[in-house]
Amino acid sequence: MKKNQTILILLIVIVTISSVTGLGLWLRSSKPVPVEATPGWEQLAASSVLALKAGKAKEAEEFCTRAMKMLGETGTEDLRLVKTYMLMGEIYRWENKFNLAEQSFKKSVIICEKSIGKDHPDMIIPIESLANFYYYTLIDYDKVASLYERIFNIIGKISGSDNNQLAIRARNLADVYSLLGRYAQAEPLYKQALALTEKAMVPNESDLVQYLLSLADLYQKWGKCNLAELSAKRALAIREMKQKESSGPDSQLDIVVCLDALGKIYLGCNRSKESELSYSRSLKIIEKIWGINSPDLATRLTGLASALRNQHKYVQAEAHYIRSLSILEKGLGYNSSEIIPVLEQYAELMKLINKPKEAKTLLSRTDSIRAFNNN
Amino acid sequence: MKKLLVITLSCIIFSACQKEEVTPKEVKAAWSSSDKFAKWSNGGYTIYNNVWGSGAGWQTIWANNGTNWGVTCQHSGGGIKSYPNNEKWLNKTTNNTPWCGTWFDVTPGSGAFSSTFDVWGNGQQYEIMMWMNKQGAIGPIGSLQASNQSIGGHTWNVYKGPNGSITVFSFVRTSNINSANVDHKAIWNYIQGKGWWNNPTINNIQFGFEITNTNNTTQNFTCNGRSDWNG
Numbered sequence: 001m002k003k004n005q006t007i008l009i010l011l012i013v014i015v016t017i018s019s020v021t022g023l024g025l026w027l028r029s030s031k032p033v034p035v036e037a038t039p040g041w042e043q044l045a046a047s048s049v050l051a052l053k054a055g056k057a058k059e060a061e062e063f064c065t066r067a068m069k070m071l072g073e074t075g076t077e078d079l080r081l082v083k084t085y086m087l088m089g090e091i092y093r094w095e096n097k098f099n100l101a102e103q104s105f106k107k108s109v110i111i112c113e114k115s116i117g118k119d120h121p122d123m124i125i126p127i128e129s130l131a132n133f134y135y136y137t138l139i140d141y142d143k144v145a146s147l148y149e150r151i152f153n154i155i156g157k158i159s160g161s162d163n164n165q166l167a168i169r170a171r172n173l174a175d176v177y178s179l180l181g182r183y184a185q186a187e188p189l190y191k192q193a194l195a196l197t198e199k200a201m202v203p204n205e206s207d208l209v210q211y212l213l214s215l216a217d218l219y220q221k222w223g224k225c226n227l228a229e230l231s232a233k234r235a236l237a238i239r240e241m242k243q244k245e246s247s248g249p250d251s252q253l254d255i256v257v258c259l260d261a262l263g264k265i266y267l268g269c270n271r272s273k274e275s276e277l278s279y280s281r282s283l284k285i286i287e288k289i290w291g292i293n294s295p296d297l298a299t300r301l302t303g304l305a306s307a308l309r310n311q312h313k314y315v316q317a318e319a320h321y322i323r324s325l326s327i328l329e330k331g332l333g334y335n336s337s338e339i340i341p342v343l344e345q346y347a348e349l350m351k352l353i354n355k356p357k358e359a360k361t362l363l364s365r366t367d368s369i370r371a372f373n374n375n
Numbered sequence: 376m377k378k379l380l381v382i383t384l385s386c387i388i389f390s391a392c393q394k395e396e397v398t399p400k401e402v403k404a405a406w407s408s409s410d411k412f413a414k415w416s417n418g419g420y421t422i423y424n425n426v427w428g429s430g431a432g433w434q435t436i437w438a439n440n441g442t443n444w445g446v447t448c449q450h451s452g453g454g455i456k457s458y459p460n461n462e463k464w465l466n467k468t469t470n471n472t473p474w475c476g477t478w479f480d481v482t483p484g485s486g487a488f489s490s491t492f493d494v495w496g497n498g499q500q501y502e503i504m505m506w507m508n509k510q511g512a513i514g515p516i517g518s519l520q521a522s523n524q525s526i527g528g529h530t531w532n533v534y535k536g537p538n539g540s541i542t543v544f545s546f547v548r549t550s551n552i553n554s555a556n557v558d559h560k561a562i563w564n565y566i567q568g569k570g571w572w573n574n575p576t577i578n579n580i581q582f583g584f585e586i587t588n589t590n591n592t593t594q595n596f597t598c599n600g601r602s603d604w605n606g
Contacts, residue, residue: 045539046499053458053493054412057427064539087539090516096454125537128518132536136514172519210522250561253525289528296550332551335485337510372485372590373510 041067041080048087057095064088079122082112086129093137101137105130121158124151141179148173152189163200167193167207171214178214183222190215205242209235209254213261225269232261249289256282263303267310275307295331295338298324302342309349321346335372343369404437404444417441420601422461423583431456432591445597450486450588459596460493460583463603469496469563470574475605479507479582480554484594487511487587494559496575502543503562505531508551511587515545523549526565527558535571544571 048063064087071081085108092101108126116122131147134140152169155161174189194211197203212235219228236258243251259282266275283300290296305320324342332338343362350359406415411426413436420441426434430452436459438444450456465475481490492505504515517536524531526546534545544566559580566572580603584596 042540046541049539049541050499054423054425056412083537083539086537090538094455128536129516132514132516132518168518168520175519206521206524210524213523249528250525253528253530254523257523257525257530295552299550331553332508333483333485336551338551373487 041070041084044070045080045084045087048091052091052094057091060091061088061095064091079112079115082108082115082126085111086126089129089133093133098137101133102130105133119154119157121154124154127151135176141176145173145176145180145182148176163196164204164207167196167211170196171211174214174218178218178221183218186218187215187222190218205238206254209238209258212238213258216261216265220265220268225265225271228265228269229262232258232265236262252285252289256285259285260300260303263300263307267303267307270310272307272310276304276311279304279307293327293331295328298328298331298338298342301327302345305349306345309345309352314349314353317349318346321349335369337369337373340366340369405439407435407437409433409435420461420463422459424457424459425583426457426459427455430454432589434459434586442601443599445595446584446586447593447595448484448586448589449591449593450586451591452588455585455587457586458491458493458583459586460581461598461601462579462581464579465577465605466579467605468574468576469560469567472560472563472577473606475559475563475577475603476556477559477580477582477601477603478556479601480599481508481584482595482597482599483508483553483584484589484596485592486589486594488596489585490553491583491585492557493581493583495578495581496572498578499541501572501575502538502541503566504543504545505557505562506545506547507555507557508553509547510551515547516543517545520569524565527561528556533565542571 044063044067048060048067051057051063052060064084067084068081068088071078071084085104089101089104089108092098092104105126109123109130112120112123112126127147127150131144131151134143134147148169152166152173155166155169170189170193174186174193177183177186177189190211194208194215197207197211212231216228216231216235219225219231236255239251239254239258243255259278263275263278263282266272266278279300283297283304286294286296286300301320301324305317305324308314308320309317321342325339325346328336328339328342343366347359347362347366350356350362406417406422408415408424411424411431411434413424415422415436415438417438418441422436422438422441422444424434424436424446430450432449432451434446434448434450434457436444436446441461444459444461446457446459448457463477465472477492479490483490487510488508489506489510490508492503492507494503494505495501496503506515515534515536516538517534519532520535521533524533530549531546532549534543534547536543546562559577563577567574582598582601586596
């Protein structure tokens with residue numbers, strides 16, 4: 001019994017070590033990944049992350065440099081070096097040293113290419129880090145798009161690749177195309193994500209809905225109102241069907257997501273009455289789950305107010321804008337950026353009812369909030 | 376007369392020096408400190424000031440107890456300056472924790488910041504970040520795995536990616552909030568359901584403010600209360 005327990009513990013230790021030292025092996029490939037043998041790197045890398053988390057960036061940099069030096073002795077074939085450069089990129093990013101961060105992320109890609117080849121599935125990890133840097137830090141979507149294209153192509157080349165991963169990557173690439181206004185390129189990718197999900201033996205409803213809503217959002221931006229409505233309505237129908245089985249808060253929130261999408265589509269397509277109905281329904285659910293003062297109400301109240309404004313129901317519209325503003329000011333603060341879209345919409349109403357002075361005051365407040373938050 | 380002149384000159388020099396110096400605000404509380412890495416334990420929680428980053432201004436942390444705490448600070452420019460937080464240890468596997476949640480209520484100041492949970496699993500193997508209120512351009516690590524996922528009463532966009540040897544799961548709430556119940560167990564079940572981990576030990580749950588800037592004005596970030604429960 002004792003011997004069996006020892007073997008079991010040893011097995012657990014081996015499995016744990018393997019999983020810790022692996023480089024994101026959620027995708028398998030025919031080419032074996034080099035074995036990682038040098039002890040101590042894990043500890044240095046983890047200490048570096050922890051130091052960064054504890055606010056000690058210099059210490060984090062030192063741990064990371066030590067980890068790099070340690071690996072320098074084993075040569076650049078070691079995949080841990082890839083991770084170390086990625087980590088250094090993160091540290092530089094936190095320190096606002098963007099040039100150094102970019103160099104580190106790029107270096108991790110180059111080392112990985114040399115080590116395992118350009119099309120190896122594990123290439124995705126450093127490419128993704130570089131893309132993430134361009135996405136959130138430099139906000140350069142063109143560069144993100146080309147890196148996401150590369151990731152999508154790598155996954156597409158893997159024989160018998162995971163459809164779920166392919167769908168996720170297709171959607172992510174489509175999202176960036178959509179941000180760049182390249183709608184015609186985004187559409188087939190969203191459709192592909194949807195088709196891949198539908199193809200599954202038991203399609204994941206949550207995935208179906210998210211891809212349908214992404215497609216709906218694209219069509220709305222593209223001005224294809226009917227297609228947008230069709231996609232969002234299909235998503236809502238899936239959620240409503242599911243709600244018959246479970247009516248907990250999560251399934252109600254799932255419905256809210258679809259109603260909000262429909263409300264937005266109708267608002268953008270000059271179908272204000274339908275928008276009003278969608279937002280009213282969504283509002284009631286949120287009030288029930290989160291209460292009548294939740295900041296979560298604000299976007300729905302603003303949408304509803306705009307739908308009413310477009311129907312010339314100005315008094316009702318104004319009341320909703322004021323409530324939305326009040327909730328946000330109390331819940332998130334007077335200078336919260338969430339207030340800006342409410343003020344802008346409210347200002348539109350003021351212009352419509354010939355109160356240019358009030359509109360100007362509202363818009364000047366948006367300027368001061370922007371200035372405050374961008375400083 | 377000469378003595379008076381010396382005193383007057385000393386006062387002028389002293390006040391000129393004072394103008395250039397950034398002075399932390401005095402805070403009346405059970406504990407307070409302006410030390411960059413000050414920490415204080417009370418009632419099963421540890422509170423950290425955690426100030427870093429080039430160009431960080433001043434920051435004073437205070438606490439009445441382990442769950443009612445805050446910082447008064449002044450920061451400017453880009454880049455995260457600090458992550459003042461309070462931490463609760465759990466050290467239980469997810470399977471042996473049938474329920475686990477946190478209620479929090481905060482009043483953040485103005486500026487660029489996020490109110491964030493940081494949950495650590497299997498030592499430093501896994502990290503779950505839950506972004507409850509995000510102001511500014513900083514984003515999660517990794518790639519978007521799923522959008523608009525309703526989990527534990529909140530709707531999130533879910534990201535996953537590596538940071539060094541750590542796998543980071545980021546749950547970014549689709550809208551901002553300052554007071555809520557958070558169902559950690561529901562989040563852990565979601566991660567387990569995706570096959571991203573297998574019954575890890577959850578070590579500690581941190582909650583605090585990641586502050587980038589306060590527009591160079593003095594701001595208060597307050598955690599009015601926090602309570603944790605698990606089974």
